Amino acid sequence: MTSLTDSRRAFDDWIKTGRSLFTDLSDRRMRLSATYGSPLASDLLDKEYARRLSILHTLSVTCSARRNDHLSSLLRLPTELLRVILSLAATGEAASTWIRWGHVCSRLLKILHGCQNIWAESAYSAKNPHRAPHCVKRAGATPLTLTVDDPHGCYGVLPYLPRARTIRTDQGSFVADLLHIASVDPTGYPLLEILVIDVRGNPIPRLSRANVPEIHTRELDAPSLRILSLSGPGSLLPFASPDLVELTITKTLEDEESLYTTRTFLDVLQHYPRLKVLRLSQALPTFDVSEPSHGALTFAYMSRLEVASPRRRCLSFWTCIDVPNEADVRFTMDCRGIESGAFLGMELFDDAHLFQPHLDQSKTFRVFLSHDRFHQRTFSFSAQELDAVGECQINRLTLKYTYTAEELGTTVSVRRIKNGLGLDHVLHLVLADSRGVSLYHWSADSTENHGWQRLLDIFPHSLQLDVSDNYLEVICHAMQPLTPENVDSNGPTPHTHLVLPSMRYLKIRLSSGYISYMEALVDMLRARALAGIPIRTITLERAPGVLRDVDEGDLRELRPFVPYLHVV
Structure with a gap:
C-alpha cells in the first residue's frame, strides 16, 4: 500500500499542477471551444478528473488504514457529487466559474492541514508549557508548529527545535x-x-x-x-x-x-x-x-x-x-526631507527612467493613477501589461511617491513618469480613488476643465477610461470637444484638437444605485457624437456593498447615445 509520505507528495503535486492546469484551461476555454469545439475541452476535463479522483481514492484508503477518520466531508463526497462539481466547472458560461476549481483546491489543502494526519502540524505554544508532553505524544512523528510568544516558556521549546516545521516568535x-x-x-x-x-x-x-x-x-x-x-x-x-x-x-x-x-x-x-x-x-x-x-x-x-x-x-x-x-x-518611495533631492542627476519623478528597462516597450499598457492626501501626499503610478486583445492584465510596475511639495501638480508628475518610462502605447487609463479621496483634489487647477484636459492629453491613444462617479462631472466637461460656446475666454482658442480622440469605452464606478451628474454625462456623449468621436460602450460598475440596482430611468436616458450599455 502506498505510504503516507508518498501520498502527501502526490497530493502536493496534484494541488500545484492541477490548479495551474485548470487556470490555464479556464483562460483558454472560449478559444478552445471556438477552434476545436466543446467536446475536446470536455475530454480533457474527464481525463484530468479521473487522475485526480484516483489520487483522492488513494489518500482515503491510506488514511483509513491508519485509523484516521478525521478527513473532511469534502474528501468523503460520493463520486457522483465530485463529478457534478467538476462538471459545473466544465460547463460554466463564464471563465470565472472554471477558476473556482482553483479555490476548491486551496480550501481542500487547508482542510487537510487541519486534519490529524501526515499533512497536519501539531501546534505547540510556549504559553501552555504544561501541555507539552500531551502535544508531543499526540503528534507522534508529525512535524511541529512552535509558537513562542511568552518569555517564560522559551526554554521548554528548545528540545523540540529539530522537529519543527514552522516557528513563529x-x-x-x-x-x-x-x-x-x-x-x-x-x-x-x-x-x-x-x-x-x-x-x-x-x-x-x-x-x-x-x-x-x-x-x-x-x-x-x-x-x-x-x-x-x-x-x-x-x-x-x-x-x-x-x-x-x-x-x-x-x-x-x-x-x-x-x-x-x-x-x-x-x-x-x-x-x-x-x-x-x-x-x-x-x-x-x-x-x-x-x-x-x-x-x-x-x-x-x-x-x-x-x-x-x-x-x-x-x-x-x-x-x-x-x-x-x-x-x-x-516601489513606495518616501521623498520627504533630504530624500527628495536629485539622484544621479535626476529630479523627483524623472527617476522613473531607471525603471524603463523593466517594461517591454513593444507591449500595450493600462495605467492606474491614484492619490492620497489623508495622512501624507502619496501619488501612485501603476502600469499593467495587456495582451493582443486588450485583456489579461499583468501588473508590471507600480511607483508610489510620498512628498510634501505643494507646487508639484498632478499633470507635471504624470508627464514626467510617463516620459521616463517611455510608455507610448497606453490603451487603458484608470483614474482611481484612494481611501475615498478623488482625483478632483489633485492640484490647484483641478477644478478647471483645462487642467483635466492637460492630464488626459498625456494619454492620447487611450481607448478606454475608468472613472469614479465622485468626479464624473469634471471629467465629462474636460472630455467635451472645444467649441466656441464652451471655450473659456482666457483659455486656448478653439481648433481641431480633441481630448482622448481614440476613446471608445467608458467605465463608471458607482458609489450608489444612481448616476451622479447625469446631465453632464449626457451632454458629453452628445457633443462627442456630433464631433465624430462617439463612445461606443459604457459599463456601470456598482461598488461592493451597493445592493440597489441602477436606476432604470438613468439607463433609458443613456441608451440613445451608446450602442452597448452594461451594468455589472
Whole structure:
C-alpha cells in the first residue's frame, strides 16, 4: 500500500499542477471551444478528473488504514457529487466559474492541514508549557508548529527545535537562543520550512553594533526553509537556504540608523538565489557609494518585488539588482526631507527612467493613477501589461511617491513618469480613488476643465477610461470637444484638437444605485457624437456593498447615445 509520505507528495503535486492546469484551461476555454469545439475541452476535463479522483481514492484508503477518520466531508463526497462539481466547472458560461476549481483546491489543502494526519502540524505554544508532553505524544512523528510568544516558556521549546516545521516568535531572547544553538549545532533545523521572527516589541538581548557583524557572517543551516519573515532591529539573519522562495524583511533598522552596511545587506540577499517573492519595508540601509560594487544581484526566479523606503535608498537598491521583466515590481518611495533631492542627476519623478528597462516597450499598457492626501501626499503610478486583445492584465510596475511639495501638480508628475518610462502605447487609463479621496483634489487647477484636459492629453491613444462617479462631472466637461460656446475666454482658442480622440469605452464606478451628474454625462456623449468621436460602450460598475440596482430611468436616458450599455 502506498505510504503516507508518498501520498502527501502526490497530493502536493496534484494541488500545484492541477490548479495551474485548470487556470490555464479556464483562460483558454472560449478559444478552445471556438477552434476545436466543446467536446475536446470536455475530454480533457474527464481525463484530468479521473487522475485526480484516483489520487483522492488513494489518500482515503491510506488514511483509513491508519485509523484516521478525521478527513473532511469534502474528501468523503460520493463520486457522483465530485463529478457534478467538476462538471459545473466544465460547463460554466463564464471563465470565472472554471477558476473556482482553483479555490476548491486551496480550501481542500487547508482542510487537510487541519486534519490529524501526515499533512497536519501539531501546534505547540510556549504559553501552555504544561501541555507539552500531551502535544508531543499526540503528534507522534508529525512535524511541529512552535509558537513562542511568552518569555517564560522559551526554554521548554528548545528540545523540540529539530522537529519543527514552522516557528513563529516575537521574543528576542528566544532568537538569541536560536543563534547560540546554530553556533553549536549548525544542522539543528533539518525540517524547518517556515520561520517568522518579529522582535519589534522585544529586541534581541546583547545586541550591539559590535557583535552585529558577527551575527551577519554566521550562516544558519536550514536546508528546507521556504518562507522567511524577519521584523525588528537585528533580525536580519543569513540562512543557508538555497531553496528559499519568499522573504519578508520589515523595520530591521534602529532609529533610522543602519545596523548593517550595504555590502552586508546585499550579501545576505545573495544567500537566496531562487527567491520568488521579496518584500522589504524600511529595511534598506543607506547605500555608501564608496563601497566597492561586486555587480548586480540576479534573481532569475523573482515574480514579485515590494520595496518601501526613502527614495534614494530605493533607487540605489534598484540599480544593484536584476529581476526578470515578467516580475511584478512595486516601489513606495518616501521623498520627504533630504530624500527628495536629485539622484544621479535626476529630479523627483524623472527617476522613473531607471525603471524603463523593466517594461517591454513593444507591449500595450493600462495605467492606474491614484492619490492620497489623508495622512501624507502619496501619488501612485501603476502600469499593467495587456495582451493582443486588450485583456489579461499583468501588473508590471507600480511607483508610489510620498512628498510634501505643494507646487508639484498632478499633470507635471504624470508627464514626467510617463516620459521616463517611455510608455507610448497606453490603451487603458484608470483614474482611481484612494481611501475615498478623488482625483478632483489633485492640484490647484483641478477644478478647471483645462487642467483635466492637460492630464488626459498625456494619454492620447487611450481607448478606454475608468472613472469614479465622485468626479464624473469634471471629467465629462474636460472630455467635451472645444467649441466656441464652451471655450473659456482666457483659455486656448478653439481648433481641431480633441481630448482622448481614440476613446471608445467608458467605465463608471458607482458609489450608489444612481448616476451622479447625469446631465453632464449626457451632454458629453452628445457633443462627442456630433464631433465624430462617439463612445461606443459604457459599463456601470456598482461598488461592493451597493445592493440597489441602477436606476432604470438613468439607463433609458443613456441608451440613445451608446450602442452597448452594461451594468455589472
